[in-house]
Amino acid sequence: MEQSGCTIRLPVFEGPFDLLFHLITRAEVDIWLVSIAEITDQYLDYLQSMRELNLDLASEFLVMAATLLRLKSKMLLPLPSREEEEEEELFAFSSPEELFSRLEEYRSFKAVAEQLKAKEADQQKIFLRSTSGKKVLVSDRRQQSYYTLWGGVQALQEIMQRHREQAAAISSAPYLPSEKYSLREKIGLVLRRLRHREGPVTFRALIAENGELIYTFIALLELVRRQKIALFQDRLFGTILIYAGRKREENGNGSNKSESAN
Amino acid sequence: MDPIKAKALIEAVLFLHEEPVKLSQLGRVIPLPPEQIAKLLEELKAELNCPARGLRIFERAGGYQVGTRPDLAPYLEELFADDTTGKLSSAALETLAIIAYRQPIIRVEIESIRGVKCDHVLDNLLRRKLIRITGRKPGPGRPFIYRTTPEFLKYFGLPDLSSLPPLESPTYNKTEKEEVQNSEEPVERI
Structure with a gap:
């Protein structure tokens, strides 16, 4: 070890x-x-x-x-048997x-x-008919998401590499840039990016373009909270897709399925 | 009604309805005695049970439902994303098992069997509609009474509660709680 x-x-x-x-x-x-x-x-x-x-x-x-x-x-x-005291343990x-x-x-x-x-x-191997949008036809999974461990590792490496480059750039600078990003700016960037495109943007692409992982992430959370965007992930650790507006909303909630079969 | 047409109608109803269909519901559109409808259903089931068919009829939650053949799942998953809420944790499964066999049951009873606090697990199960609160037990604190739901039967593909796997009978002495349980019998058949 x-x-x-x-x-x-x-x-x-x-x-x-x-x-x-x-x-x-x-x-x-x-x-x-x-x-x-x-x-x-x-x-x-x-x-x-x-x-x-x-x-x-x-x-x-x-x-x-x-x-x-x-x-x-x-x-x-x-011990001589005594009355057990009340226990609520x-x-x-x-x-x-x-x-x-x-x-x-x-x-x-x-x-x-x-x-x-x-x-x-x-x-979970049985698929049932459902018109409530529970099943989503996936256009091309292979293109959209990485399933393999290697795919995931690679993506992580790409992001980390970028970070290293940025960190190097910052440390070689004579002074620390103050407040390079603001949340407001970041939110604007994300929204603009989404407006320019028809379909969804992947989280990975967004990071690759804008750099700055944390602020982008917080911006996304904020936008979701305000319901300006919708996030969609087809499986655990799959690629995160970002949609403008709430178009995809109906896909987001599987647990609220029909209440009863009475 | 002509039995052939009746059978076609059954298939159509099962296809359209997204929930398990009960015999009584079929009886509303098919003017045949329930036994005959049940027989036709069995025939339909047998006909679908053929290598060239992708659908099967499943008995779940007191009704019948059409679904895809389990062995096709890997292929279907390529094409369809199913946003299932994921598998249940073992804590959730344990708690659910206790509720299923011992319902109606209150939280402290579950906790004393599991030896762990269960509030979070119960919240989670309530949210997933696998259990429900059916009332309060009279007495101190008036604790909530929990039971499983029809959703629970659907989730595990069970026709009814009596088709739960048998509980290995423990060797301990019967408590009064158990006797109460026995007098209760099938809790819900929906």
Whole structure:
């Protein structure tokens, strides 16, 4: 791992149950045979390593740690049973059995969630008839967007290269130019650019012409807010197309589909 | 009505309507008994189920709907951009699964099963209309009661709630909550 460009991906846990469940599965033991002491230690170890990696810990993870410790200490020191005080916590277990039954319940829902995920994937392969503009005929995708990793990297390199050139130009200048761009100017530029063209402009082209990534971006956000332009992206990380006016608006909202089939 | 014409009519209705069509709706234009309409639908379904046809009839949310053959998706995607709102996160799927099986359910019950706070996930699911608030539970705080929607069935291509994959029965003791659940039965069939 000497290379600094390498990132390690840790599994993401959907909460403490998920983590506990993962630990138990890893130990390859039945949920009901896990010793509370052992699982508590593993759980704490994991939290420790997360902290060493500077990961944010959601409070639930810590509450679970406290709960586990309490269960463990209870087993070590059998107390005469006292009335449990009112608890309003997320995890109010009085015995390891209770915890494990909850874990098991969680596991069954997790299994179903997996099946739903498969169904979701199946459904997304079925195209339904829709006149509300949900489907857009794409004139030529290949030309408009880069799908491949390389395409994306290349585009990024182009932009970064431009930035380097600009940075070099600035640093060699005797003084720093003050306020080279203003938002107002940038907005004007974008609008003029759109007026001169029939079709959409890609975000990439806009950056390539105007330079200055951040201001252009802020200008776009501002224009969208004022509904002077519409942004359209046919897929995640695809090319961002910029349209004048709100012509493309109907494409923008898939979630508001028809309300019910009553 | 001549069954052949009736079948053609069924196809036409399924083509035109953008939502699942219920048998009762077909019954309004086709003067035949529901069993016969159902039979014709099955025939139509079988006829479409042929390598040279690009459409299929799917049973979803208590009705029938025409859609494209799943294996054509990669080709269709070349031509059509579908602005689907993206896939659900695993947190959303877990929450949705709990609601689907345990509805009607309130937030703290979901949270106690998942062991995590769920407000954001619930907001997201509400926004996507996969769940809805059907009322408030009497008692302290009068919490919202959540249920799944017909949109949920459509999203996962389910004919109705009873066609959800069976929940592995956990080995824990039944709680009273579960008994209440059992007495409730099919929550919505739309």
